[in-house]
Amino acid sequence: MNVHDSEKVVGTLVQEGYLQVESVEQADLILYNTCSIRDKAEQKVFHRLADYKKLQAEGKKFGVLGCVAQQEGEKIFERAPHVSLVCGSASYTKLPEMLVQLEGKSPAADSLPANSRILASLGIRDSVDHDEALASLRTAHEGVRHSAYNLVRITGLDDRQTDKCFETEFTARTNPHRGYITIIEGCDKFCAYCVVPFTRGKERSRTSESVLAEAQQMADLGYTEIQLLGQNVNSYRDPSGNKSFAELLAAVGEVAGIRRVRFTTSHPRDFGRDIVEAIDAVPSLCDHVHLPVQSGSTRVLDAMQRLYTREQYLERIGWMKTANRDISITTDVIVGFPGETEQDFSETLRLLDEVGYDGVFSFKYSARPNTPALTLEDAIPEEEKSRRLEVLMARQREIQIARYKKYIGMQCEVMVEGHNDARGQWIGRTSQNKTVNFTVCGGADPVVGSYVPVMVTRNFPNSLVGEMRLKG
Ligand code: 5AD
Ligand code: SF4
Secondary structure, X not given: OHHHHHHHHHHHHHHOOOOOEOOHHHOOEEEEEEOOOOOOHXXXXXHHHHHHHHHHHHOOEEXXXXXXXXXXXXXXXXXXXXXXXXXXXXXXXXXXXXXXXXHHOOHHHHOOOHHHHHXXXXXXXEEEEOOXXXXXXXXXXXXXXXXXXXXXXXXXXXXXXXXXXXXXXXXXXXXXXXXXXXXXXXXXXXXXXXXXXXXXXXXXXXXXXXXXXXXXXXXXXXXXXXXXXXOOHHHOOOXXXXXXXXXXXXXXXXOOOOOEEEEEOOOHHHOOHHHHHHHHHOOOEOOEEEOOOEOOOHHHHHHOOOOOXXXXXXXXXXXXXXXXXXXXXXXXXXXXXXXXXXXXXXXXXXXXXXXXXXXXXXXXXXXXXXXXXXXXXXXXXHHHHHHHHHHHHHHHHHHHHHHHHOOOOOEEEEEEEEEEOOOOEEEEEEXXXXXXXXXXXXXXXXXXXXXXEEEEEEEOOOEEEEEEOOOO
């Protein structure tokens, strides 16, 4: 979600006349896009900003975007006085205006030639943190070259009640074959542990017409894979009243030229059987569903305010298991939520066995600002959370070894993503979202972005190995 936000911010600013650069050193304004979903995000942001402080002497300006910006607000100016702009995601539509303000307030800017922003530079870099288990927190940096420098402070923090989505036709997509489309922003669910409703504002969907127009535009540009995004993608409500989420999914899958459609993240409460029926009916919809469960204990789910029971969750799993297609299921789990007993935890382990996930992103509970869980008692000690996480990961590893073994001897269609020179293997992904590292026996090398048949020969807990089969 954050990576795609960065793509939209970059695209919008490039359209405004900024240019993108490769490194922070080359940039004059560094926009730091942040995520605060789990622990220590704030500290990391402040450390990173402190690292950049020395660049202030070169006249560079700094802005903080995203969840940490929204959460910490003007406190950022106090702790990092070299920052000039703080903007939450609900205010991105106003970013171009804010940058004009930032420049306009500078006496030096008045004397700049009108086309000076054309000479500007903009950089983006992504980094993935693996601090907790399989968690991936994404951050991005963007920089805008501008010779003016001042200490103006601009904030975009007041739009969390907005009904507007950040729509732009100028998204700077970083991958030419696979791209994201946000269909719903914000979240109204207020799970007890989660900061998102406080940082991303209330739930708001785009019209199905606008989503389909963007899908068509992407197909025209040669994209073959689309991922529909939302904090709760399946809570989608078409403001034009024309399509349910499942219908929109099917319609995107039917856009000529689109070969794969994914969607993430689904909330179990709003996960209807019609989604499974759509996957069965439309072959371009990928046979993979990420359905975060968070806990296998109804008692803990209730404390988490997840709005479903273990049984209701398993009912949804049942719909997928009885589908005609072999739907791969992945999930998110939080261990050590306040009050989670050994019995609750063992119910989560049993759930892993019962469902048979192909991937689990597991996290230790971390207290987040403003969230209802802050007031809960019976915090689980850090060492115990770590122990539970290790036990869970070890159990899931065994499950995945057994599950991935089944693919040996099977032929999969793989979208080629690149080449690993060190290992001499090509890297690809199946419709089920499994990574396949493969070699080519004779014949020409595959083209990145193409779809090729690969025979699976080996398995690891998180990936498959295979050989590309020549077509025909
Ligand atoms: N502590 C630990 N994990 C969390 N997640 C969200 N908030 C927290 C928190 N406070 C996890 C959930 C969610 C995923 C994106 O991050 O599992 O599904
Ligand atoms: Fe957070 Fe819950 Fe909303 Fe997901 S559904 S973004 S976990 S509050």
